[in-house]
Amino acid sequence: MTDYSIWVLEYSYVPDYALSSIIYGAHNRGTKRLPYSYVLIKGRGHLAMVDVGYNDKGWGKTFAQSLNVHGWRDPKEVLSRIGVSPEDVDTVLLSHLHFDHAGNLESFPNASVYVQERELVKNVWAMSLPSRLSFLSHGTDPGDVIKCVELGREGRLRLLDGDQQDVLPGIDIYGAFDTHSFGSMYVVIRNDGIRNSNDTWVLSGDLVYVYENMGGDGSAKPVEGARYTPVGFAIASHANLILTTERIVEAAGGDLRRVVPVHEDRLQEHFPTRTWKDGLRITEICLADGEVSKIS
Amino acid sequence: MLVCSTFSSSIGRLLDSAEFIFNSDDELNRLSAQLAISEQYTSLRGALGLIAGALLLYRSSRRSDFSYVIAMVQETERRAKASLEILADHRELATSARFADACIAAASLTGTAAKMVRESLLVNGGGLEQAELAYRPIKEAYAFLAGASGEHDGCSMVSFSSCCCGQAVVGQAELSR
Numbered sequence: 306m307t308d309y310s311i312w313v314l315e316y317s318y319v320p321d322y323a324l325s326s327i328i329y330g331a332h333n334r335g336t337k338r339l340p341y342s343y344v345l346i347k348g349r350g351h352l353a354m355v356d357v358g359y360n361d362k363g364w365g366k367t368f369a370q371s372l373n374v375h376g377w378r379d380p381k382e383v384l385s386r387i388g389v390s391p392e393d394v395d396t397v398l399l400s401h402l403h404f405d406h407a408g409n410l411e412s413f414p415n416a417s418v419y420v421q422e423r424e425l426v427k428n429v430w431a432m433s434l435p436s437r438l439s440f441l442s443h444g445t446d447p448g449d450v451i452k453c454v455e456l457g458r459e460g461r462l463r464l465l466d467g468d469q470q471d472v473l474p475g476i477d478i479y480g481a482f483d484t485h486s487f488g489s490m491y492v493v494i495r496n497d498g499i500r501n502s503n504d505t506w507v508l509s510g511d512l513v514y515v516y517e518n519m520g521g522d523g524s525a526k527p528v529e530g531a532r533y534t535p536v537g538f539a540i541a542s543h544a545n546l547i548l549t550t551e552r553i554v555e556a557a558g559g560d561l562r563r564v565v566p567v568h569e570d571r572l573q574e575h576f577p578t579r580t581w582k583d584g585l586r587i588t589e590i591c592l593a594d595g596e597v598s599k600i601s
Numbered sequence: 602m603l604v605c606s607t608f609s610s611s612i613g614r615l616l617d618s619a620e621f622i623f624n625s626d627d628e629l630n631r632l633s634a635q636l637a638i639s640e641q642y643t644s645l646r647g648a649l650g651l652i653a654g655a656l657l658l659y660r661s662s663r664r665s666d667f668s669y670v671i672a673m674v675q676e677t678e679r680r681a682k683a684s685l686e687i688l689a690d691h692r693e694l695a696t697s698a699r700f701a702d703a704c705i706a707a708a709s710l711t712g713t714a715a716k717m718v719r720e721s722l723l724v725n726g727g728g729l730e731q732a733e734l735a736y737r738p739i740k741e742a743y744a745f746l747a748g749a750s751g752e753h754d755g756c757s758m759v760s761f762s763s764c765c766c767g768q769a770v771v772g773q774a775e776l777s778r
Contacts, residue, residue: 363747363748363750364747364750364751364758364759367750367751368757368759368761372761403764404759404764405764425654425657426654428650429651429653429654429657429673432646432647432648432649432650432651432654433650433651433654433673433676434647436644439646439647439760440760440762440763441763442647442650443757443759443760443762443763443764444759444760444763444764445650445759445764446759447646447649447650447653447743447758448743448747448758450649450650450653450657451649451736451739451740451743453653453657454653454656454657454736454739455736457656457657457660458660458733458736464661486764538764
């Protein structure tokens with residue numbers, strides 16, 4: 306029995322991202338395509354997103370133009386490609402508050418939003434520091450903190466304190482504090498619904514960008530002798546990132562293809578994928594019982 | 602002594618360069634004003650996060666413990682007041698009056714929001730319901746700052762180099778100009 310369907314939906318991409326920014330220390334090794342994506346989960350009566358991307362209005366457009374971000378599409382258009390609308394989404398799980406993951410909450414007017422309390426509190430703390438320390442807070446848009454005030458008033462903000470099992474039936478949250486951000490988290494889907502699942506998927510947020518961060522090359526198993534290498538950016542501790550990578554790989558039962566990194570360009574090599582005319586892709590990670598493929 | 606003389610000659614070269622770059626005191630003053638305004642932009646950006654955080658904490662706090670909320674509101678008011686004074690002092694020399702005016706409007710609205718939250722905490726204040734009326738000026742202040750956001754002014758709402766691995770891409774974009 307498979308409870309949930311999972312799709313990775315690209316909403317923009319950078320064609321020539323420096324590898325050193327994706328894999329720590331990989332200097333002078335060229336560039337690669339870096340997709341920007343969120344994940345849609347459908348099943349057990351729920352439609353859930355992991356992250357919501359950013360909004361291309363105002364400074365977002367300036368940012369995209371200056372950094373060679375291509376093909377940005379609104380969630381309404383992206384989600385319509387698999388036959389759903391943002392209004393149908395009832396749950397948003399924010400892996401962290403960086404603007405390219407949490408910057409489009411207004412597009413999901415009916416969703417309850419889950420975020421680690423530590424992520425929110427520490428970002429507010431960072432914003433309270435003198436301007437010369439703004440590096441610590443500049444990945445988060447204060448507009449998204451302001452949006453959380455509105456969510457609180459509407460009763461749609463759910464603050465988490467670390468790990469939480471069954472945030473939706475069969476879907477667990479794990480805190481990964483002081484890693485890529487102050488209060489990151491990753492999502493584990495037990496797709497057979499049982500506690501000791503044999504059918505888990507791990508949605509890694511920005512804790513893993515690509516297979517190489519887990520010592521892999523796209524194969525199911527790590528490359529022999531390879532070691533974990535952290536992602537190119539951590540506001541806090543690389544040590545915590547490496548230890549979190551171990552937890553993520555363990556949660557996936559050692560099968561690296563059971564980890565779904567949303568910035569990994571090679572998902573298309575391992576899962577059914579459709580590329581749209583604008584260059585954006587939809588990757589179908591798995592289908593729930595009775596669900597029809599959206600990419601064929 | 603050798604060190605000192607090398608140092609002196611380095612300073613001399615720097616001063617020569619400065620004279621070359623800044624053709625007049627006016628130009629130097631304008632640059633100074635721009636830096637001061639940029640500093641206030643970043644300070645106000647943080648103040649908005651702070652006052653929003655105060656409202657979030659307000660909602661989750663028990664009536665007896667608002668010490669953190671009060672501290673956050675006080676810091677927001679201090680920043681708004683300081684920004685208004687500094688921005689008023691430098692507006693005439695700003696390279697972009699529109700940008701300076703946006704910051705002034707944001708500072709004023711941020712101060713208004715902080716005052717509303719502070720007054721809601723008084724014995725006869727309106728409590729959370731009144732405090733959350735500050736949401737409107739906070740949103741308006743944010744809109745002014747967001748509208749003025751631009752990497753080239755040294756003022757941005759977010760920085761790609763502080764989140765999803767963007768440093769090198771920033772470099773590429775700079776190099777391609």
